[in-house]
């Protein structure tokens with residue numbers, strides 16, 4: 335029997351922001367019921383019941399009684415201490431601003447010609463479906479139209495060859511690694527000192543995503559970051575939160591299916 339007292343985390347196994355939420359909750363020792371949301375083939379996040387929960391149509395969402403936290407940052411705030419201020423707080427917000435979906439898809443599109451061909455077409459199809467759902471669900475019309483506009487921008491961005499975007503984003507990733515290396519060389523073993531804080535959550539998921547996109551050599555080039563990766567990767571929370579650090583074939587099938 336599910337424990338109805340526990341908060342429910344609506345999340346997706348492969349989703350970067352869901353991993354942030356799962357890792358933050360695992361490190362805080364907070365129990366929850368996981369409700370998997372199929373954001374790929376099933377597009378459950380675009381179904382009216384989910385849009386009523388989160389009109390942005392994104393995972394993760396944590397529901398605890400009457401309290402709804404529809405964003406990983408809110409969940410992180412609830413679960414882990416934030417760095418007080420200064421360079422580390424700035425690093426946390428830079429990690430949050432890094433456009434990880436563009437980075438991942440630029441890499442996937444360079445790596446796999448099928449993804450390169452199908453992805454912009456799929457995005458255009460979803461955009462059309464959003465407008466249709468707006469007609470069918472007038473009470474949610476604004477939310478669906480806003481989402482259609484997001485997909486418009488995605489179609490424009492992902493119809494371009496991925497090379498230049500990949501070059502710019504991997505340079506940005508390198509700059510973040512350089513900053514992480516400088517901070518870790520001065521302090522440690524974690525950004526939070528002895529405690530795994532909010533910057534550690536973001537840093538761990540970011541490094542895992544670099545490895546997922548086969549960019550481990552960029553981590554290896556920064557000694558303090560490489561040692562940090564070994565530490566955080568070895569923590570029980572990493573497995574508990576199911577943080578992905580390599581591409582799983584099942585995801586490719588879901589994306590092009």
Ligand SMILES: N[C@@H](CCC(=O)N[C@@H](CS)C(=O)NCC(=O)O)C(=O)O
Pocket residue numbers: 349350351352373379391392393394404405406407
């Ligand atoms: N600001 C949000 C972003 C969440 C987000 O973009 N989630 C992605 C998965 S990693 C998503 O739900 N995408 C579904 C879509 O765009 O249709 C947060 O931090 O929670």
